[in-house]
Amino acid sequence: MKHILVFCEFITKDEIGGSGRVIEQYVDGLKNKGFKITIFTLLRKKGLPRYERLDENVYVVRYGYFYSLNILFTFLTIIDGIFRFIKAFLTSKVDLIIINQPYVGIVVYASLIGWFVPKIYFFYSPWCEEYLIDKRKRGVGYYLRKIIEKKVMNFCNKIVCCSEFMKNKIVSIHKIKKNIKVLHIGIDTNKFYPAENKIEIRKKLNLPENKFIIFTARRLVPRMGLENLLEAIGMLKKEFNNIFLVIAGSGWLEDKLKTLAKSLEIENYVRFVGKILDHSVFLLYYQSADVFVLPTRLLEGFGMVILEAMSCGIPVISTPVGGPVEVLKNFDDRLLCKNNKPYDIYERIRYFLINKDELQKIAEKSREFVIKNYSKEIFIEEFKKEIEKVL
Template sequence: MLTRPLKILAAIEGYLPEIVGGSNNYLQQMAVYFGSEGHRITILTPTYSDKLAEYESDGNIEIIRYKISFKQHNILRYLIRSGAEKTYDKFLYNRYFDVISLHSPHIGAGIKNSFSKKFIPFVYHYQSPHHEEEEILKRSISYSIFNPKKYLKYLWSPYSIREMRRTERECVEYADLVIVLSQWMKSKLSYIHNIPESRISIVPGSVDTKRFYPPENKYEVRKELGLPTNRPVILTVRRLVPRMGIDILIQSIRRVADKFNDICLVIGGEGYLMNELKSLVNKLGLNNNVYFQGFIKNELLHKYYQASDLFVLPTTELEGFGLVTLEALAAGTPVIGTNAGATPEILNKIDPELVVPAGDSVAMSDRIIRFFASSWWQKQIQQNCRLTIQRNYSRDLILNRLMFLYSRIAEPWELVNINNSAENTYKFANLNNKT
């Protein structure tokens, strides 16, 4: 295993603050931690904005952005891929990197083409099967011939899905190591792309326990956020898209409200289903029980966890891990989640009864009712929430494991670079002169 600082090139299709999401937060956590340990991280990403600088540097982290102005869906993928190749050739060709870290398929394919003749190990972070996400989205959206733009997208979608799957396979087959967040995702990756499990490592998500922690006084936090202090509060934070199951959760709250009429569900997040979900709330007579908070700013997120009695993760499909589950548990807030994906791998460590069948609003409502009806069960779960995180998912524990994998995979490749006379650029004598 290498003990010297590593130089890592990370590539992702959109980065903070422009794009907010699980993979972006994951890369940011990784970059900050690796940088604090002395490693140098270069992040390559496309941007769709004129407001963000093409180059930023902060300590051991630098960000290089290349502009994409055309957002048409399928051409966008080509521009992401070709833009990555051109930007690498222009700015990074003479730079030495110990490891290439890929976090998205199309930019990953572009980087792969640029580095195909160099002796540098590739690590691919496989957080979700993107083509399946697109299939789910296709099933959930109605298209009409009277809307030509949407109808053409509908006709093109089978080809688009196949292209996404092909690009994803291109990356994972080329990678020397594929990192997934859960056993569920490892099995899915192996099944979809026929990748040997020996090339796949599980490194679960992590949470900063110094930022996400139980409050001294939950009700003071509620006052600060403008939430009711005298009612039971349930929280969910999700994109408002079909596979997140927010409609199932709202339906379950209808039954819960019959038992606890003062129940309060706070929904954080945005998405194209917002109006449809608000109509469902109105139809079920839950206007006094369900509140849409919209996008919750990152600096306030931990307070919403602290203010809540229960967090519910109602996902119906493809929950590759669930970082929000860790964040809620770290704040001492119990979580009820579905069996759609990797959620049971987390919640079973606390109590298997916290897991309910995906898409079953009755089972979900029954479990929520049981939670609020049994103070003994509440207390038992609350005692194990943060302890489970500290033992299994604390940031330092997980990211140190990830850093070990990066150092280990870089070592044999450095020996190849030293001994390969055809690649003088990578001889050991020149390594320290590279920036």
Template sequence: MEKIKVMHIIRAAEGGMKKHLLSILLGLDKEKYQLAVGCSFDKNTSDYLHENGVLVYHVDICDGLNVSKDASAIIKIRNMIRDFKPEIIHFHGAKASLIGRFACFGYNLKIVMTVHNFPEYKRMNKIKKRLYLSMNKYLNKKTNAIITVSEALKRAIVDEENIAPEKVKVIYNCVDLSTYVDNPSLDFRKEYNLEPDTLLIGCISRLIPSKGVQDLIKALEILKGRVKVFAFVAGDGPYLNYLQDMVQKAKLENIRFLGYRNDINDFLRNIDIFVLPSHSEGFGISVAEAMTLGVPVIATNVGGIPEIIENNEDGIIVNPESPNDLANAIEILATNTDLRNKFSKKGREYIVSNFSKEKMLNDIDILYENLRRK
């Protein structure tokens, strides 16, 4: 049987979007699918994909609108389409979906896009919002299927872009911890000389304002003298210097920024409580990863988070942009061992039952098969 040729396109990405795509590329049945990806991944990732039968094309997709760079990326994608000759092309993220769908003009392709994050229309001025909305509404009509990674995200784009709800399918991100490098020697307590009764807090986040790490810093300031906690933040981004300045001004000695990590399994095994203080979150893959490894979680009431956590049953949900609420939740968990144990057990059971890689891959396989029949 001839294999189904599917090409995926993504901009430069880390975090949940990249993890999601790698799970698809590495997990779909290679006897059934011939896969290619257009990306700007690092050499190690690209080599690993190539070793696992995925054809890798290099394409740079910039953030924001840039006529010259976008035109170059469109030409590159069209060349990739001509070379690979996919039956289905699948875009990930807003920018890749925008220019990628323009690149498909004139080709007989089944077009899929996955929306990973909430549209930023509210942050745009009127002219820019009108431009982006008009382009997306036009391109959505030429798109065969739209995937969102949470019900909250589906509601948002259906409302904002006037999409027919039946055209949008929710396929949750899966928890796939197999793509991480193990670092079993990692020992935060030993490395930072921390006492046994100090509770270790972990946060995995891109360092940008919307991820809310500044709220965690303010919460730690509130908690001075109330509980013994030490926080580790894994991730990098343009907000790092600002956050470090905040820590210095608050005279906090109990937080460290660790930069980008690829040993997330062991990072999570080293902490007692996971905190995600985001102001906006399409799904919240790091929350699901922490729960899978039995780490009790505190996260904000945004996006897809309430679809992962049942408040006070398998984790704690707090209001976004509220350092006081975050501090209170940290204190509750830090001083209640029984509650931490309860969240650890129930959280892991829920994630394993509902967000498996097998379920996600099966849902995507069914979607591709349905598109081929149309």
């Protein structure tokens, strides 16, 4: 049985996020293909076990002290990761390492023994650009992240990314052109499915039963474009009194977004439901919606949430940023906004509010499109082929 070590910043059991859900998909899929998996992830909360068995052939090792961002604790986290990695390496044969972020890749790079094992880097988004968008200035932090990310990627035998958009980012930022494979992620369509009774679900979630519900799930940070979505709702409110926006997620921008909603006088049209950790609850919010909106302003690697929504039979409206363009242009390009500004989001939502019959037809085709093109099975089979090329 081949043994794979997966290095990642978090798993969905500890924290919700797009990369965590991708990792969960491929770990489960590869386990079912006969691989043994050990996940090395950061200890993000006090009290979590350092070692945990998730399944017959899936283990978790939590390392470091990531619940503190103190520089000393950051250094100690890397040292602890190296120690635990070497221990695992010496006690069990390691056939492949999959690195999911540059920060955790430092452990493999600095351990020295990691140089002698085949490696795949799973690229979601450029670390340095995420920093630049959040901080809005270049500095030591930007260049340090850029250097680390390039070294970790060059150190791997193959790079996998989720879209042509992200492949182009790798080439333009890091000047890496070789051994890059675009691999569209897939989802478990058995876990994301249409509602049998939308009204009953809305009652359960205490949502308006007869309003046009717009749902989005995002980290509450600037690049996600939530300010633009709120402004679009402010415009729509002047024409339609039956709209209601639900925002799932958490982040440092939350207070500013709530203040903006109040200044736009749409606080009665918006509900912030926070971070949803329970999959069954997350599913209900998808199923309750009439449309899902992805208002990303900058840097959308793929947008796994659009596949999850579509698998639930919910049409998706997206700004033309990054990976979602590659999905929606092959499905129905009417779902793409012309730009990522508030008016463009307003215009697309307004169009479908007026033409609800068209939206219904799109909803009926959405799940079938995902099953045919973006199922978990397709993704795992393609990823397995790339792994076999490296082994």
